[in-house]
Amino acid sequence: xxxxxxxxxxxxxxxxxxxxxxxxxxxxxxxxxxxxxxxxxxxxxxxxxxxxxxxxxxxxxxxxxxxxxxxxxxxxxxxxxxxxxxxxxxxxxxxxxxxxxxxxxxxxxxxxxxxxxxxxxxxxxxxxxxxxxxxxxxxxxxxxxxxxxxxxxxxxxxxxxxxxxxxxxxxxxxxxxxxxxxxxxxxxxxxxxxxxxxxxxxxxxxxxxxxxxxxxxxxxxxxxxxxxxxxxxxxxxxxxxxxxxxxxxxxxxxxxxxxxxxxxxxxxxxxxxxxxxxxxxxxxxxxxxxxxxxxxxxxxxxxxxxxxxxxxxxxxxxxxxxxxxxxxxxxxxxxxxxxxxxxxxxxxxxxxxxxxxxxxxxxxxxxxxxxxxxxxxxxxxxxxxxxxxxxxxxxxxxxxxxxxxxxxxxxxxxxxxxxxxxxxxxxxxxxxxxxxxxxxxxxxxxxxxxxxxxxxxxxxxxxxxxxxxxxxxxxxxxxxxxxxxxxxxxxxxxxxxxxxxxxxxxxxxxxxxxxxxxxxxxxxxxxxxxxxxxxxxxxx
Amino acid sequence: xxxxxxxxxxxxxxxxxxxxxxxxxxxxxxxxxxxxxxxxxxxxxxxxxxxxxxxxxxxxxxxxxxxxxxxxxxxxxxxxxxxxxxxxxxxxxxxxxxxxxxxxxxxxxxxxxxxxxxxxxxxxxxxxxxxxxxxxxxxxxxxxxxxxxxxxxxxxxxxxxxxxxxxxxxxxxxxxxxxxxxxxxxxxxxxxxxxxxxxxxxxxxxxxxxxxxxxxxxxxxxxxxxxxxxxxxxxxxxxxxxxxxxxxxxxxxxxxxxxxxxxxxxxxxxxxxxxxxxxxxxxxxxxxxxxxxxxxxxxxxxxxxxxxxxxxxxxxxxxxxxxxxxxxxxxxxxxxxxxxxxxxxxxxxxxxxxxxxxxxxxxxxxxxxxxxxxxxxxxxxxxxxxxxxxxxxxxxxxxxxxxxxx
Ligand SMILES: Cc1cc2nc3c(=O)[nH]c(=O)nc-3n(C[C@H](O)[C@H](O)[C@H](O)COP(=O)(O)OP(=O)(O)OC[C@H]3O[C@@H](n4cnc5c(N)ncnc54)[C@H](O)[C@@H]3O)c2cc1C
Ligand code: SF4
Ligand code: SF4
Numbered sequence: 001x002x003x004x005x006x007x008x009x010x011x012x013x014x015x016x017x018x019x020x021x022x023x024x025x026x027x028x029x030x031x032x033x034x035x036x037x038x039x040x041x042x043x044x045x046x047x048x049x050x051x052x053x054x055x056x057x058x059x060x061x062x063x064x065x066x067x068x069x070x071x072x073x074x075x076x077x078x079x080x081x082x083x084x085x086x087x088x089x090x091x092x093x094x095x096x097x098x099x100x101x102x103x104x105x106x107x108x109x110x111x112x113x114x115x116x117x118x119x120x121x122x123x124x125x126x127x128x129x130x131x132x133x134x135x136x137x138x139x140x141x142x143x144x145x146x147x148x149x150x151x152x153x154x155x156x157x158x159x160x161x162x163x164x165x166x167x168x169x170x171x172x173x174x175x176x177x178x179x180x181x182x183x184x185x186x187x188x189x190x191x192x193x194x195x196x197x198x199x200x201x202x203x204x205x206x207x208x209x210x211x212x213x214x215x216x217x218x219x220x221x222x223x224x225x226x227x228x229x230x231x232x233x234x235x236x237x238x239x240x241x242x243x244x245x246x247x248x249x250x251x252x253x254x255x256x257x258x259x260x261x262x263x264x265x266x267x268x269x270x271x272x273x274x275x276x277x278x279x280x281x282x283x284x285x286x287x288x289x290x291x292x293x294x295x296x297x298x299x300x301x302x303x304x305x306x307x308x309x310x311x312x313x314x315x316x317x318x319x320x321x322x323x324x325x326x327x328x329x330x331x332x333x334x335x336x337x338x339x340x341x342x343x344x345x346x347x348x349x350x351x352x353x354x355x356x357x358x359x360x361x362x363x364x365x366x367x368x369x370x371x372x373x374x375x376x377x378x379x380x381x382x383x384x385x386x387x388x389x390x391x392x393x394x395x396x397x398x399x400x401x402x403x404x405x406x407x408x409x410x411x412x413x414x415x416x417x418x419x420x421x422x423x424x425x426x427x428x429x430x431x432x433x434x435x436x437x438x439x440x441x442x443x444x445x446x447x448x449x450x451x452x453x454x455x456x457x458x459x460x461x462x463x464x465x466x467x468x469x470x471x472x473x474x475x476x477x478x479x480x481x482x483x484x485x486x487x488x489x490x491x492x493x494x495x496x497x498x499x500x501x502x503x504x505x506x507x508x509x510x511x512x513x514x515x516x517x518x519x520x521x522x523x524x525x526x527x528x529x530x531x532x533x534x535x536x537x538x539x540x
Numbered sequence: 541x542x543x544x545x546x547x548x549x550x551x552x553x554x555x556x557x558x559x560x561x562x563x564x565x566x567x568x569x570x571x572x573x574x575x576x577x578x579x580x581x582x583x584x585x586x587x588x589x590x591x592x593x594x595x596x597x598x599x600x601x602x603x604x605x606x607x608x609x610x611x612x613x614x615x616x617x618x619x620x621x622x623x624x625x626x627x628x629x630x631x632x633x634x635x636x637x638x639x640x641x642x643x644x645x646x647x648x649x650x651x652x653x654x655x656x657x658x659x660x661x662x663x664x665x666x667x668x669x670x671x672x673x674x675x676x677x678x679x680x681x682x683x684x685x686x687x688x689x690x691x692x693x694x695x696x697x698x699x700x701x702x703x704x705x706x707x708x709x710x711x712x713x714x715x716x717x718x719x720x721x722x723x724x725x726x727x728x729x730x731x732x733x734x735x736x737x738x739x740x741x742x743x744x745x746x747x748x749x750x751x752x753x754x755x756x757x758x759x760x761x762x763x764x765x766x767x768x769x770x771x772x773x774x775x776x777x778x779x780x781x782x783x784x785x786x787x788x789x790x791x792x793x794x795x796x797x798x799x800x801x802x803x804x805x806x807x808x809x810x811x812x813x814x815x816x817x818x819x820x821x822x823x824x825x826x827x828x829x830x831x832x833x834x835x836x837x838x839x840x841x842x843x844x845x846x847x848x849x850x851x852x853x854x855x856x857x858x859x860x861x862x863x864x865x866x867x868x869x870x871x872x873x874x875x876x877x878x879x880x881x882x883x884x885x886x887x888x889x890x891x892x893x894x895x896x897x898x899x900x901x902x903x904x905x906x907x908x909x910x911x912x913x914x915x916x917x918x919x920x921x922x923x924x925x926x927x928x929x930x931x932x933x934x935x936x937x938x939x940x941x942x943x944x945x946x
Contacts, residue, residue: 234552235551235584235585236585236588258588259585259588259589260585299552301552301553394593398574399583399593399594400583400586400590400595401586401589402590403589433578433582435586436582436586466582467554467555467556468555468556471556472556517552517553517613520555521556524555524556524557
């Protein structure tokens with residue numbers, strides 16, 4: 001049954017998909033994005049969060065390096081509410097190849113990336129935890145970017161231009177009539193309802209799942225998911241991104257993100273992008289390398305481990321039309337395979353998502369007779385919450401919470417939350433004490449049409465992502481949030497199973513690093529939920 | 541030597557178990573305080589988000605250290621709080637009140653009065669008049685309280701007049717601390733008697749400065765650091781000569797033994813800490829070696845003991861009670877938590893109510909005990925007990941010195 005239609009349907013709510021949704025919407029093209037689970041279910045949250053300066057690619061791939069520094073500059077300007085405008089360092093430690101430095105410095109200069117050599121003393125004073133085996137250090141304009149906020153802010157920007165989106169809506173079938181895509185069949189993963197959406201052009205932006213989506217149209221698009229594992233530490237080990245200055249390899253990069261630090265990553269080709277498993281061996285490998293940069297790394301508390309898959313595109317032979325050298329490809333299946341109304345975008349990086357969308361839409365828009373220019377670099381993703389609003393909020397928010405909540409909530413929801421806090425003092429209760437999230441904010445996000453579980457609330461608030469990994473906030477928020485889910489949608493709102501699922505998902509990231517300080521925390525969780533609350537009813 | 545982890549790093553150990561919140565006396569008495577877990581380790585991770593922000597309720601922490609005592613994971617919660625407070629005042633020195641200034645710098649006042657003829661008598665009269673006129677309240681000091689009076693002779697002056705027996709071969713260096721020196725010198729005199737009776741000559745070193753505890757609590761961390769460096773150098777000098785340093789004030793000994801290292805993370809501080817003893821800790825060691833002078837008390841007079849938080853924070857039980865019991869003194873611990881004074885904390889006008897509320901359990905126990913005197917190692921605890929109960933108080937070393945006199 002046809003229930004909806006759009007000129008363009010974009011499949012995939014990752015960086016690539018949301019970038020395209022925003023770009024199309026700003027060009028005045030009617031677009032609908034569908035995402036099978038919650039927004040940023042794939043690589044765009046299961047990643048490192050490094051806003052590349054391009055320095056990492058300066059020797060191997062200068063074109064990528066140039067793209068990175070240009071996009072880095074643009075995102076710092078338009079994405080103030082999702083970019084942490086810090087800087088980065090490249091450090092060489094004893095044992096690293098000294099001959100790598102000169103070509104790297106030259107590569108950076110040629111790519112337009114500013115570097116500045118720091119004396120060892122300067123480097124240590126800026127980042128006191130750096131290894132005493134430091135040999136050389138350079139400053140570069142790396143930054144950090146939050147995948148959750150960036151993606152939602154793109155969606156919000158698109159919505160202002162008429163763009164639409166549906167989460168928990170999975171593409172399950174592509175309906176083709178006489179060589180052209182006619183409609184798609186989707187499943188609502190909350191209600192389990194299946195229905196059709198008509199469209200003129202279907203955009204496959206399913207990242208590492210792009211191969212699977214192409215298969216639904218009987219096409220062969222060779223995407224090989226490449227899994228990378230990341231370790232999240234409980235605090236900021238450095239205040240800058242720290243890269244190892246050597247030929248890029250595993251475990252080279254530390255990115256501080258808000259209250260935590262992420263170390264990564266590795267690269268293993270896997271058959272199924274759903275595989276986000278991690279192992280102790282991968283953790284050990286990262287830790288061993290990481291110790292080279294921060295020698296006391298093992299003293300720091302690990303919060304969890306997680307993994308995501310890169311959508312690596314493998315070109316079929318030496319096909320000239322498929323230009324893989326730029327890191328991403330745009331496939332027009334009309335040209336490539338004779339199927340009208342379907343295009344695929346694949347590969348690339350988070351940092352260059354905007355540029356990818358621009359290039360892609362430059363091909364797509366003329367097909368619809370639209371000649372509007374890309375404007376995504378000209379306008380901020382979202383307007384910033386005013387200093388006056390923030391100032392007024394200070395008396396109700398927990399300390400150190402205002403800036404974070406303001407960038408998470410944006411100009412619309414932030415004042416609403418402040419109003420709730422003001423009028424209803426009970427909602428000032430800090431439900432997540434590790435990440436400073438108040439009851440009012442949880443309630444506000446739970447009311448969003450896209451929120452169906454505490455995990456959805458987590459992705460938009462950072463609830464449960466700090467030190468105790470959900471120990472306290474799970475029980476505090478499950479009941480409050482589920483009451484709101486129930487009011488919104490029948491069939492939702494089983495707070496006990498939601499709480500258990502939430503904890504189980506946290507647990508997944510903790511099990512591979514169950515040692516030391518992390519183990520103590522885990523034992524606390526077990527003691528509370530298994531023993532005190534007996535949530536599993538004594539059953540194993 | 542390798543320093544153990546710095547206080548700042550210890551925040552990483554927090555498992556958010558909330559035990560510290562359950563025992564924090566201020567959290568219990570004053571709901572405005574957000575509690576040790578949040579203000580200490582949790583916020584420690586969040587400061588990046590807004591350097592100019594500050595947790596207002598941090599000013600309510602008394603540095604009593606019950607959080608540290610309870611923490612199962614070795615988080616230096618109170619020190620995290622003090623470091624954060626210091627950072628704030630460094631950026632906002634204008635926020636220091638007159639009361640902060642006075643209560644943190646009692647030692648300066650004491651030195652100044654010493655140099656003026658009749659200075660102390662006049663100051664004491666001044667204080668009485670000031671109290672009567674409500675001047676204390678205007679300065680931010682709790683008007684309900686009677687400020688401790690300056691002794692007409694400080695301990696450092698009295699010490700010079702004490703004739704210690706000839707021929708004592710063993711030596712200890714006494715760290716009197718401000719309260720004993722200027723407000724309660726009799727404690728020092730009793731200490732010298734006890735040590736002499738046990739064959740030790742008591743030395744003094746005029747270069748010692750206030751341990752710095754009131755400075756830390758007041759947010760004057762740089763000054764505290766200069767006191768620490770000064771004192772640590774002296775302690776290590778005596779350590780080289782195998783002369784232990786002994787304090788009768790448990791806040792002083794905690795500072796010298798643990799807080800310097802926690803706050804400033806210097807190896808020489810950790811080194812010095814090993815040469816510092818609380819008086820009864822030292823006497824207990826003597827007793828264990830069979831070297832303590834034997835004495836037996838036959839009087840049945842009942843005492844009640846209050847264990848200062850800063851003694852409990854040293855993690856060595858209650859050596860004074862154990863030792864006094866051992867020699868036959870009828871004494872029991874009140875076991876009633878914090879007295880609420882916590883050094884200068886209870887003297888602040890805005891903390892008065894909290895302070896008295898915290899102390900109420902102890903006051904009730906003392907009042908119901910029928911004891912003729914309250915024994916306590918800490919001078920400001922004794923002030924609080926006198927204020928809250930009208931009971932007579934004494935330092936345990938004075939009880940022991942009396943026993944030796946019999
Ligand atoms: C470990 C790791 C670290 C990385 N670090 C960095 C970094 O530091 N900096 C950087 O710039 N880049 C980094 N990257 C690369 C970057 O993460 C990716 O290039 C980028 O996020 C890809 O976004 P995407 O939208 O193409 O894919 P995804 O984010 O995976 O989005 C695809 C979406 O499609 C959805 N989907 C799939 N099938 C369907 C269907 N049938 N119906 C509906 N929806 C569907 C999925 O649920 C998913 O949400 C990293 C990648 C990895 C794996
Ligand atoms: S030092 Fe005392 S008042 Fe401060 S947080 Fe710890 S227990 Fe509470
Ligand atoms: S007692 Fe220690 S581990 Fe528990 S919450 Fe407090 S600081 Fe954290």
